[in-house]
Amino acid sequence: MSEQKNSPAQGMTAAALGFMRDDNEKFSPLALLTGVILLVGTILTILRFTQGLGAVTNLTDTHPWGMWIGFDLMCGVALAAGGYTTSAACYLFGMKKYHSAVRPAILTAFLGYAMVVVSLLYDVGRPDRLILAYPFVVQQGTTSLLFEVGLCVLLYLTVLFLEFTPIPLEWLGFRKARNIAVKLTLTLTILGVVLSTLHQSSLGALFLIAPSKLHPLWYSPYLAVFFFVSSIAAGLSMVIFEGSLSHKTLHHRMGRAYLEEHPPLILGYAKAASLVLFGYFMVKVVGITAGDNWHLLPTPYGVWFLIELLGFVALPCFMFAMGSRNKDPGLIKFSAVLTVIGIVLNRLNISMIAFNWHLPLDERYIPSWMEIALSIYMVTCLILVFRFIVTRMPVFDEHPDFKEHHE
Secondary structure, eight states: OOOOOOOOHHHHHHHHGGGGGTSSBBBOOOOOOHHHHHHHHHHHHHHHHHHGGGGOOOOOOOOOOHHIIIIEEEIIHHHTTTHHHHIIIIIIOOOOOOGGHHHHHHHHHHHHHHHHHHHHHHHSSHHHHHHHHHHHHHHHOOTOHHHHHHHHHHHHHHHHHHHTTTTHHHHHTOHHHHHHHHHHHHHHHHHHHHHHHHHHHHHHGGGGOOOOTTTTTOOOOHHHHHHHHHHHHHHHHHHHHHHHHHHSGGGGGGGHHHHHHHHHHHHHHHHHHHHHHHHHHHHHHHHHHHHHGGGGGTTTHHHHHHHHIIIIIIHHHHHHHHHTTTTTTTHHHHHHHHHHHHHHHHIIIIIIIIBTTOOOOGOOOOOOOHHHHHHHHHHHHHHHHHHHTTTTTTSSSSOTTGGGOOO
């Protein structure tokens, strides 16, 4: 007897729940954990938007920026830098061997920036004003760094969306619209690099107005430079990290071109990451020297600063170089993980840990468990959306109807 076909509704349901099944069609422990995160996150979301920030956060007038700014926004923007670094390498610098990594990097960047915007909706006390573009239409703050950051993020999210559109257009079979979108690639890449340069650096410049609140070892007139250079290292490392993780878990969804280009890609990115981290290490040393802060290194905060600088900048820099020289992908992937952790640690140090450092511990900001849970919820949603897209759309493989158009 022939097997009965599923109805369209059943097929859509199975597709939507595909991430919760393993090969034996059973719910896995990871799927159960995902379900719990989504349930708790949804409840806390309702609580936040019905009861206000005070119901779920430890934010106060003294500490108006917390976990959602330090992690979701600042770390999210830095770790989404793989989009502009990969696009620039491929389309501006002519490194076509990295072409297969462009689409995954653009998708990761687009979802990362989308998460940043959603995080701002959670964090802003009047989210309705953010939705209505209030700062741009009603109360323009053109002399504010926050205005510049917001404008650049809004424009860059639009650029990322346009860069992403060839993927769903191929999936939907809209050939003419897809060809128009592809013709905009070079222009969008240039805009992406310009806008990323502006807002990546401006996020660091935001803290220049708080020299008395940020610890001297992290405060520097070069904060804008630090943020921009470190974002390049973050982008390169995230491409390696995300690509390697996807290579392991989504191998069956990858085309031959991506599989063939993946090993030389991580070697090339390892070389670049090593050079960028070396440059970042040197400008950090220049920052310490310019501020004459060497005497602060033997202090407890100084030891913590050295852990960040030596353990998560100098060490992965050396390991990237060794991994590239010895063609050791395992060492390169471990270095990428260290670098990603280091970028997250740096952003949290500046926005939370080393901020208001002079206050007693009982007066310092410590995120509530609900803030942490909502951050985990947003990251989980991002991963699920990423998986949904790459398992259905031509991200890691070429669409059979458009193979002749792939460069």
